[in-house]
Amino acid sequence: MSKTIESIFKPHLKPKEVYQGGKNPPTSNGKKIYKLSSNENPLGQSPKATEALLKAAKHIDVYPDQTDIRLREALVKDFDGQLNANQFICGNSGSEIIDMLLRAFVNEGDEVIYSNPCFLPYAVFSRWYGAKQVDVPLLNTTYDLDLEGILNAVTDKTKIIFLTSPNNPTGTYIPKSVLDDFFTRIPKDIVIVFDEVYRHFADAEDYISGLPYVTEGHNVVAVNSFSKTYGLAGQRIGYCYTTQTIANYVRQIHKPFLLPITSIEAAIGALNDTDFIAETVKTVQVGRKYLTAEFDKLGIKYWPTQGNFFIIDPPLPEFEFTDMLMEQGIMVRPVSQFGAPGKVRITIGTQEANEALVKALKK
Template structure:
């Protein structure tokens, strides 16, 4: 029986699974370790972002912008004026935008639909607000969206549906024709969250972002991050774009002085650095092609990807594989926690890192 302060604890905040982010590189003097576990930018960070943050650091003794308006205006320019500044909402990472949505739309007992394997915060964060979590798993073996399964799971308590394209950790995407059909069958009382933080790396001709649906006035929000393409994972900054009605509603819970000054300036600088963005995408796409060829040569099972990482079926048990390849200087991510037991996610690195990965796999594979 609860007593004292515990008697007013929310029952749905009882101890449960939590999201554990990727680990940092351990200290190993004299040993080169390639971190291919957190989907970070293989080239580092945008030089223009670095310059902007260094300049901003001279003024961190004063409060930052009270709102995100300057960054929103920079995003309007980045989106080639296809959206208005009032259609954007910014926060401390894409994850915080997800949290903001849940705070704004979810009451205890409401339902949230997601499809494992997927980004764990969808379930963890929704649990913070007492949501009923409805998992409609992706269809194996290709990890495709179970459209009919989701539609059949919708009730009058469904408030949010999470779609991710490309999906983390599978790297799979939802073709535009399927998104079109899916959204045409969703009640207008539901918000569809389109997590597209890896969109810059896609080259499939039938890929779509959330943009056409937002422009069409549908209840969709596109979630983006500056952690991947722009190399600002350490600055924790992200944004969403949606209809003006939804964005204006969300701004009611947007805290003043929310974004650090260095994050604001770094993000604005990163948006302007088109050369760095192009080089990042080129590096990832070339690495993606190279690793796919090497996986084929080595007989490593993997899923075709539209992101900056691969999901593989390792030749030995996942945790044994993770430990063994770490001994060879490569950090990778087991993704049982994401709903893909037995699988491992590997970030695409630069040429040196990718070649080191292949050499490590050549050592491990014969032992399978």
């Protein structure tokens, strides 16, 4: 009996929705376009990262470091020695770290819990490994985590729970008291993937990163990226930190020569550029206050944010709204694909970009 190649395709990889990243600005014909659609660094990239990258570019004819140890040692310093080098794992972006964790822990038929609206790769990547995807949505009016809903959704097949703080695309965060309660009640055989790529921008008094939970020995893997605070989105580099036990296990599937030499050197340079990091955080936090006040004046519905972006409920249908802003030279992003139908995400830019946004909104 004749068979087709499709007969050996994995059933859970049948054509479905795929993740689509943000677009680059179109040809502007000399018109200024402000890209406020991809949550990139408003100041560009770290000068020290650029210097390190250009120096490394003279040696791209040779293989890079076999392991990520030099970058991990730089991260130990960045975390003030609270973790050791073997608790860090680096990869080509935070997204690849998420893929690596799913590959390490999830088999076909296992369950993965996430909470929409959220970063779409949680669902897309889980499907690659045949996982049953369990969506416990954020609470509708506030976009807060539904802690009870997640706990009630846990079964003996649950392998990974995704928590994100601050959350993309909503900008909301998980208060310390909620996380403390969560970790006293969650089973000990579940991995908590704690996505904190926007943590540098958070200034809420009760915001907390994954670090204390890792040092206390909880099964937490905290995912970070160099794309936001450090301005290295184009280099595709990220990392996670976790307990020694989990790190030792996951490292078994870490490929040798994984990171390009330019990415390694740029990341180390960026970690050392404390002035650039501080200026980036200040720019975002000042811009956040400015836009909050302007949105209030204009009567635009938005959600308080701890990230470098806002999610808003636009006064027009989302695509009509984004098209009209594009006509004014402002790129923003509709986020139906992230589980927030009708909503639009706006990245906080430089003061010039923020003022241009407000001018376009008024018009």
